[in-house]
Amino acid sequence: MAFDSIFPLGEPNDSFAEYFIGQSYLAPLASLGMTISNVTFEPGCRNNWHRHNATSGGGQILLAIAGSGWFQAEGREAVSLEPGTVVEIPAGLKHWHGAKAESWFAHVAIAVPGENASNEWLEPVDDAYYNRLTPTPGR
Numbered sequence: 001m002a003f004d005s006i007f008p009l010g011e012p013n014d015s016f017a018e019y020f021i022g023q024s025y026l027a028p029l030a031s032l033g034m035t036i037s038n039v040t041f042e043p044g045c046r047n048n049w050h051r052h053n054a055t056s057g058g059g060q061i062l063l064a065i066a067g068s069g070w071f072q073a074e075g076r077e078a079v080s081l082e083p084g085t086v087v088e089i090p091a092g093l094k095h096w097h098g099a100k101a102e103s104w105f106a107h108v109a110i111a112v113p114g115e116n117a118s119n120e121w122l123e124p125v126d127d128a129y130y131n132r133l134t135p136t137p138g139r
Helices: 014-019 127-132
Strands: 024-030 036-041 050-053 060-067 069-073 079-081 086-089 095-099 105-111 118-121
Touching: 014 024, 036 060, 050 095, 060 069, 095 105
Parallel strands: none
Antiparallel strands: 024 036, 036 105, 050 118, 060 086, 060 105, 069 079, 069 095
8 A cells, every 4th residue: 555644544444334435444543532533545435424413512623634535515515635634524514525536545533522422424425426526636
């Protein structure tokens, strides 16, 4: 694998495999008051649409650290994620993220503390739609 990341690859993300298309890896980095993990996606891997729900606070922050990926919020165009990209996802926003078809991708995922915080996993990202996304940086 020709993929450099400053954080460890981690173990296969088997606990959440049912919510991903393709193989992902999870490396917990910290848990003092919040969960912070490095998530690595093989080329073409992405998670299902989902929400981070909370009655107050909550949400997620993504810090792209290696490779090239996608983030999309419901009703918006997909956004290219490159190392250094930061995405703030408020609680309740339906979204997905993952690798581009031709690239490995890694991001640090920070679960923002909130009251009654939970993840709501939804439908997979449609293959036909995903395969139409172009790898143009900055999209």
